[in-house]
Amino acid sequence: MRVLGIETSCDETGVAIYDTAFTGGQGLLSDALYSQIAMHAEYGGVVPELASRDHTRKLLPLIEQVLKDANLTRQDLDGIAYTAGPGLVGALMVGASTAHGMAKALNIPVLGVHHMEGHLLAPMLEDDAPEFPFVALLVSGGHTQLVEVQGLGHYQLLGESVDDAAGEAFDKAAKMLGLAYPGGPLVAKLAEQGDPKRFRFPRPMTDRPGLDFSFSGLKTHTLTAIRQLEAAGELDEQAKADVARAFEEAVVDTLVIKCRRALDQTGLKRIVMAGGVSANTRLRERLALETQKRQARAYYPRGRFCTDNGAMIAYVGAQRLAAGERDDNGVMQATPRWPLDTLNAPE
Numbered sequence: 001m002r003v004l005g006i007e008t009s010c011d012e013t014g015v016a017i018y019d020t021a022f023t024g025g026q027g028l029l030s031d032a033l034y035s036q037i038a039m040h041a042e043y044g045g046v047v048p049e050l051a052s053r054d055h056t057r058k059l060l061p062l063i064e065q066v067l068k069d070a071n072l073t074r075q076d077l078d079g080i081a082y083t084a085g086p087g088l089v090g091a092l093m094v095g096a097s098t099a100h101g102m103a104k105a106l107n108i109p110v111l112g113v114h115h116m117e118g119h120l121l122a123p124m125l126e127d128d129a130p131e132f133p134f135v136a137l138l139v140s141g142g143h144t145q146l147v148e149v150q151g152l153g154h155y156q157l158l159g160e161s162v163d164d165a166a167g168e169a170f171d172k173a174a175k176m177l178g179l180a181y182p183g184g185p186l187v188a189k190l191a192e193q194g195d196p197k198r199f200r201f202p203r204p205m206t207d208r209p210g211l212d213f214s215f216s217g218l219k220t221h222t223l224t225a226i227r228q229l230e231a232a233g234e235l236d237e238q239a240k241a242d243v244a245r246a247f248e249e250a251v252v253d254t255l256v257i258k259c260r261r262a263l264d265q266t267g268l269k270r271i272v273m274a275g276g277v278s279a280n281t282r283l284r285e286r287l288a289l290e291t292q293k294r295q296a297r298a299y300y301p302r303g304r305f306c307t308d309n310g311a312m313i314a315y316v317g318a319q320r321l322a323a324g325e326r327d328d329n330g331v332m333q334a335t336p337r338w339p340l341d342t343l344n345a346p347e
């Protein structure tokens with residue numbers, strides 16, 4: 001089954017075609033992405049109305065492009081999947097209405113899928129894909145969650161952030177350091193020059209049992225450190241790099257400690273990391289080290305499939321459409337808030 005996937009939940013227009021006749025990365029026939037980041041950077045964050053309008057402008061040309069890249073026409077498509085949530089409602093509606101319009105015109109099935117299920121299964125697009133069951137650490141701009149995954153649609157939430165998401169904390173720390181949006185990659189880059197011994201930030205919620213996270217205190221800690229340096233007239237480039245390093249070390253350490261606990265608690269030997277923050281090099285290195293120690297293995301999507309993309313939506317949609325799932329009564333969905341653990345396996 002050849003499925004067109006459409007992602008428009010936030011500030012990335014992603015489109016791809018996945019064919020279930022193949023497995024892993026072989027099934028991905030083409031994918032294209034248009035990032036609105038440059039447009040939103042001017043405002044220091046995503047402006048929802050601008051995001052919706054830009055998706056409207058970019059979506060159809062991107063669909064034409066992926067068809068052309070795969071040497072296909074619209075008539076060769078067997079189904080369409082789109083991100084139905086969570087995300088910005090206006091942005092979601094652009095993808096949902098385009099998918100439904102196209103599916104009706106082509107008389108093919110259509111299904112809204114969960115954005116975080118897309119992130120979670122993005123490592124399935126690699127040749128070296130993990131087998132079920134595994135623990136997943138979802139670390140993105142809006143989510144920080146540990147999930148026990150027994151199979152497609154079998155997701156048990158083990159823990160999550162009680163306040164800010166890890167990516168959001170990176171973005172806020174970046175702002176305080178005078179860096180552009182989105183700040184995660186920029187904080188990581190600055191941290192490379194930083195001295196890991198100059199400051200030590202706390203590892204929130206690691207001193208008690210449990211798999212929940214909290215990152216808002218770290219944000220306050222970062223602000224306090226910057227203000228103190230500023231007051232002392234010491235806030236030079238090196239000091240900023242040292243703060244970035246302390247911040248990154250604290251986030252990475254906290255995430256890795258909880259991953260270790262999740263592996264111990266579940267007894268599983270595979271951990272999948274996905275979402276924008278999973279592109280972080282230090283986090284990947286630290287997790288690789290920890291998993292090696294316990295004969296476990298870590299899996300990640302390739303760099304560009306860590307952040308939002310159409311390929312992950314085409315993949316999830318293709319699995320579920322092939323199993324016979326369709327949007328209820330042909331009604332399009334756009335669900336801004338939608339907990340991952342309410343999903344079910346296809347029947």
Ligand code: ATP
Nearest residue numbers: 140141142143167182184185276277279280307308
């Ligand atoms: P969600 O998927 O929860 O709705 P989102 O789609 O906005 O949120 P993603 O696109 O998956 O999130 O990821 C974007 C986030 O990842 C941003 O917060 C960004 O700063 C962060 N990020 C990207 N690369 C890195 C990196 N190398 N180090 C740390 N953070 C990073």
Ligand code: MG
Nearest residue numbers: 010011012308
């Ligand atoms: Mg994004």
Ligand code: FE
Nearest residue numbers: 119140307308
């Ligand atoms: Fe995302």
